[in-house]
Amino acid sequence: MFPKGYLTTKRIDLPYAVTYKKRKHNKKYDYSENNKIDRTGHTYLDYLVFLYKHPGIYVWQLDFLGAIKTDNKNILTFILPILQFTLLDCLF
Numbered sequence: 001m002f003p004k005g006y007l008t009t010k011r012i013d014l015p016y017a018v019t020y021k022k023r024k025h026n027k028k029y030d031y032s033e034n035n036k037i038d039r040t041g042h043t044y045l046d047y048l049v050f051l052y053k054h055p056g057i058y059v060w061q062l063d064f065l066g067a068i069k070t071d072n073k074n075i076l077t078f079i080l081p082i083l084q085f086t087l088l089d090c091l092f
Contacts (some may be wrong), residue, residue, distance in 0.1 A: 058082060 011017050023067065058080060065075040078087040 009018070035088060051057070059082070061079040063077045063079065070075065073090060076089040079085070080087075
């Protein structure tokens with residue numbers, strides 16, 4: 001807002017504005033390491049249709065819970081929603 005000149009107040013007039021750094025904006029995740037996989041046309045609705053067509057299939061969901069940067073422990077969770085079962089694995 002300040003560099004565009006919408007206000008008559010300058011950035012130097014605001015003491016905290018000078019000391020704070022500009023915030024970083026994270027980029028949208030790009031599947032850079034899996035360029036060979038074509039993900040076009042894959043939606044959540046396609047997943048639900050697959051589950052409906054194959055009722056006897058067990059689907060595991062995987063989630064990685066990262067740790068604090070100073071800690072080297074991580075948690076990996078395996079979830080089996082049809083049985084309401086969760087398996088936690090601690091990685092070092």
